[in-house]
Amino acid sequence: MPSLPHKSFFNSRQTISSRRSSCLILVFLFFAIIVFLKPFRDNRCTTTNPRSVRVTWDRTAATTTGGRNVVVDDRHKVMAFVGIQTGFRSVGRRQSLRKTWFPSDPNGLERLEEATGLAFRFVIGRTNDKSKMSALKREIAEYDDFIQLDIEEEYSKLPYKTLAFFKAAYALFDAEFYVKADDDIYLRPDRLSLLIAKERSHSQTYIGCMKKGPVFTDPKLKWYEPLSNLLGKEYFLHAYGPIYALSADVVQSLVALKNNRQAFLCPQLYCLFT
Secondary structure, eight states: OTHHHHHHHHHHHHHHHHHHHHHHHHHHHHHHHHHHHGGGGGGOOOSSOOOOEEEOOOSSOOOEETTEEOOOSOOEEOSEEEEEEOOTTOHHHHHHHHTTTSOSSHHHHHHHHHHHSEEEEEEEEEOSOHHHHHHHHHHHHHHOOEEEEEEEOOGGGHHHHHHHHHHHHHHHEEOSEEEEEETTOOOOHHHHHHHHHSOOSOSSOEEEEEEOOBOBOOTTSTTBOTTGGGTOSBOOSEEEEEEEEEEHHHHHHHHTSOTTOEEEEETTEEEEEO
16 A cells, blocks of 8 residues: 555645644734734724814904804714813812713723714813913823813803803814703713704704892802893893703804803803893
8 A cells, every 4th residue: 555655644744734824824813913902002092183172262353254153164073062161170070070971081982972972072261370281281181081262260251161162162063962061960971862862843942951040239149240230130041050952053143142242140050141
């Protein structure tokens, strides 16, 4: 049987070749997995543009058409944009939110946006305190989840911060609704998404609570209204609460307002007299 040794030798060579091929395939797969997982190291988004922005307004020249501000429509498209209003003393609140419902990394923000159609950012102004601004800069570099407004962050200017927020949100995002929320709430993004997605018969829509109340004329009181002589004894009916939403048509009307409109300090809310 002279052919048997030859057959055995052939099978042996074939086995060695198969083992070499298997080893090469395993090595290739190993390096492919490393290359694939590298962008996700430390849960950092290394391929997308920064999400934090600083918004400033040109007060010397504004482009208008028919009395309305023009916004270049290269905005990011979402179903709704949610701005979490925060301040320099609210570092602990922001950390609490990032440990619960607010994603603590850019990849998480992107996944939440894809799942719900909602984009989220913290919204803050500026201060003359250099140490606080430095701390904010470090926080922005770490989390990349801010919109910084070119307005001084102080209690007496909250009405103007609210208006600046809606203007900035409208300029940056092409959304059906714009949501203003406080930084001391626990939010269910999935429930908010379902609420925003409902069909509505009117394009100018407000979602939230409404209230009116007495105007405080005593300077010693916390809610003292310095412009009480223009209001009378009671505030007009206005938006109220730690969270509310305005449709795009309503926000577009706010964007068209000139900067010299009068703002009133309403209890627990900020009213704009238009």
